[in-house]
Amino acid sequence: MTDLKDAGLKDAGNPAAHPDVRGGAVISAKDLDLTFQTNDGPVHALKGVSLDIEKGEFVSFIGPSGCGKTTFLRCMADLEQPTGGSITVNGVTAAEARAARAYGYVFQAAGLYPWRTIGGNISLPLEIMGYSRTEQRDRVARVLELVELAGFENKFPWQLSGGMQQRASIARALGFDADILLMDEPFGALDEIVRDHLNEQLLKLWSRTEKTIAFVTHSIPEAVYLSTKIVVMSPRPGRITDVIDSPLPKERPLDIRESPEFLEIAHRVREGLRAGHGDD
Amino acid sequence: MRSIIPVLTVVAVIMAIWYAAAVPMNAPWAYDVAKRADIELTFSDLVAATWSQDKPKLPAPHQVGVELWETTVQKNITSKRSLVYHAWITLSATLMGFGMGTVLGIMLAVGIVYNRVMDMSVMPWVIASQTIPILALAPMIIVVLNAVGISGLLPKAVISMYLSFFPVVVGMVKGLRSPEVMQLDQMHTWHASASQTFWKLRLPASMPYLFTSLKVAMAASLVGAIVGELPTGAISGLGARLLAGSYYGQTIQIWSALVMAAALAAVMVALIGLIQRIVLKRMGMAT
Ligand SMILES: Nc1ncnc2c1ncn2[C@@H]1O[C@H](COP(=O)(O)OP(=O)(O)OP(=O)(O)O)[C@@H](O)[C@H]1O
Ligand SMILES: [Mg+2]
Numbered sequence: 001m002t003d004l005k006d007a008g009l010k011d012a013g014n015p016a017a018h019p020d021v022r023g024g025a026v027i028s029a030k031d032l033d034l035t036f037q038t039n040d041g042p043v044h045a046l047k048g049v050s051l052d053i054e055k056g057e058f059v060s061f062i063g064p065s066g067c068g069k070t071t072f073l074r075c076m077a078d079l080e081q082p083t084g085g086s087i088t089v090n091g092v093t094a095a096e097a098r099a100a101r102a103y104g105y106v107f108q109a110a111g112l113y114p115w116r117t118i119g120g121n122i123s124l125p126l127e128i129m130g131y132s133r134t135e136q137r138d139r140v141a142r143v144l145e146l147v148e149l150a151g152f153e154n155k156f157p158w159q160l161s162g163g164m165q166q167r168a169s170i171a172r173a174l175g176f177d178a179d180i181l182l183m184d185e186p187f188g189a190l191d192e193i194v195r196d197h198l199n200e201q202l203l204k205l206w207s208r209t210e211k212t213i214a215f216v217t218h219s220i221p222e223a224v225y226l227s228t229k230i231v232v233m234s235p236r237p238g239r240i241t242d243v244i245d246s247p248l249p250k251e252r253p254l255d256i257r258e259s260p261e262f263l264e265i266a267h268r269v270r271e272g273l274r275a276g277h278g279d280d
Numbered sequence: 281m282r283s284i285i286p287v288l289t290v291v292a293v294i295m296a297i298w299y300a301a302a303v304p305m306n307a308p309w310a311y312d313v314a315k316r317a318d319i320e321l322t323f324s325d326l327v328a329a330t331w332s333q334d335k336p337k338l339p340a341p342h343q344v345g346v347e348l349w350e351t352t353v354q355k356n357i358t359s360k361r362s363l364v365y366h367a368w369i370t371l372s373a374t375l376m377g378f379g380m381g382t383v384l385g386i387m388l389a390v391g392i393v394y395n396r397v398m399d400m401s402v403m404p405w406v407i408a409s410q411t412i413p414i415l416a417l418a419p420m421i422i423v424v425l426n427a428v429g430i431s432g433l434l435p436k437a438v439i440s441m442y443l444s445f446f447p448v449v450v451g452m453v454k455g456l457r458s459p460e461v462m463q464l465d466q467m468h469t470w471h472a473s474a475s476q477t478f479w480k481l482r483l484p485a486s487m488p489y490l491f492t493s494l495k496v497a498m499a500a501s502l503v504g505a506i507v508g509e510l511p512t513g514a515i516s517g518l519g520a521r522l523l524a525g526s527y528y529g530q531t532i533q534i535w536s537a538l539v540m541a542a543a544l545a546a547v548m549v550a551l552i553g554l555i556q557r558i559v560l561k562r563m564g565m566a567t
Contacts, residue, residue: 105469109462111463113481113484115564
């Protein structure tokens with residue numbers, strides 16, 4: 001199956017493009033449905049999902065396992081085809097946005113190529129996109145700086161810790177200057193301390209680069225700490241049950257997590273998750 | 281260095297068993313000779329006799345060693361009696377067949393991985409091809425190729441290819457399919473073309489599989505080249521030496537050809553192993 005996909009056959013089957021910009025939203029989903037046909041019958045991974053993400057927002061998706069967070073992100077990335085509704089990215093279809101390299105996608109596992117150095121891994125998408133050699137070198141140096149991995153360019157992935165590898169994979173997604181960053185539990189496999197540190201770094205990076213970030217997580221504190229908007233989802237069928245706009249300031253030291261505002265939002269998220277659980 | 285002691289131990293044990301086995305194997309002939317000459321054989325006479333016959337059932341290791349020495353070092357390599365000359369004849373067919381088999385194997389594997397129809401249709405034939413005994417097939421290949429005017433090196437190489445493409449297909453299909461779904465998705469998010477995905481992901485990911493297959497393919501190629509020399513009544517090559525040896529009961533010659541073939545295979549496989557180590561090390565994939 002995947003063979004067909006990367007042979008470029010998937011593009012041909014894309015629904016017709018409707019470039020319509022909805023109120024300037026960077027990502028706009030309207031009544032999105034996605035039903036997987038499985039051997040055990042249809043699975044409603046997404047049902048009637050509508051959401052607008054504005055430029056420069058940091059949106060977290062949280063919800064129990066199987067509620068369609070990954071599926072939603074993959075729809076934005078044109079890795080999954082919705083069975084209903086519509087989604088636009090930068091005002092065009094997800095497929096066109098992908099072709100325009102509109103986003104960087106960070107997977108849960110770093111997925112660095114073992115046969116390439118860190119620098120080689122980061123320049124991989126740049127090679128694919130046809131950047132010149134000098135341009136590649138400059139960009140690699142710049143993003144390594146950004147994720148605080150300067151000096152590791154010539155190391156191989158196995159010489160780095162898990163946290164450093166994940167930072168390298170973020171650097172790889174940053175190298176080609178996409179305005180959108182899609183991140184699917186990028187820190188899920190890391191321990192608490194490393195995670196805190198990376199969260200802090202990610203926030204800094206976000207405020208410096210003004211990217212629009214969609215971020216999937218299972219952790220309530222992580223979601224509240226990072227986001228300007230928290231999207232709570234619930235399963236069977238996968239849908240959005242609550243959208244919480246965070247009143248926290250853009251500048252967020254780690255100890256903001258003990259402030260009353262923080263705890264209040266965390267409480268609301270928890271309530272939302274519980275409610276989603278209750279009615280199925 | 282630490283691996284040398286177990287290896288030497290194993291070699292010593294094999295030698296001991298070999299010498300010991302030579303005694304009962306060659307004893308009847310030694311008794312025959314003694315009986316005709318009316319001599320009683322003591323045990324030490326018997327051992328000496330069984331280890332020094334001209335046409336023993338099982339030649340002793342030193343006899344094979346002497347034969348090897350005489351037919352390699354002490355002969356001009358262009359001489360028809362030089363084992364090096366015969367080994368070269370076989371090796372050239374082996375290498376040609378190995379090269380052809382590798383190319384064919386990789387091409388089939390790429391086809392199988394990228395083309396659904398080939399995926400469903402080719403593999404059963406590839407497997408079926410290997411269930412036909414090569415000994416039955418080899419004469420036909422040679423006769424058919426001869427009929428269209430092709431003789432000499434190529435028919436033998438074709439038989440080598442027939443045996444060696446198989447491990448390459450199997451290994452490369454597995455290797456080209458070794459990237460995870462996530463890595464392929466990644467390529468997709470960068471809007472990589474199919475050829476970029478092949479050259480930058482699938483092919484490098486398949487390298488460890490390729491080298492493992494190449495080692496098996498090299499050994500199979502050598503077998504193929506030797507088998508290819510049997511039905512033609514070839515006068516040169518290790519296969520010809522084996523055949524001639526068995527016609528005339530020259531067991532020492534058979535064994536020395538066998539040892540030569542084994543040494544050839546060992547050297548070629550070790551060479552691939554060396555290239556493997558260098559390539560994978562440069563790719564950062566050394567284990
Ligand atoms: N390729 C697929 N084929 C069939 N069903 C799928 C496929 N991908 C996802 N699903 C189903 O769709 C539903 C949503 O899956 P999804 O991976 O989006 O959940 P998630 O919210 O990311 O969960 P998690 O928190 O465990 O990562 C699940 O029931 C899952 O089994
Ligand atoms: Mg998920």
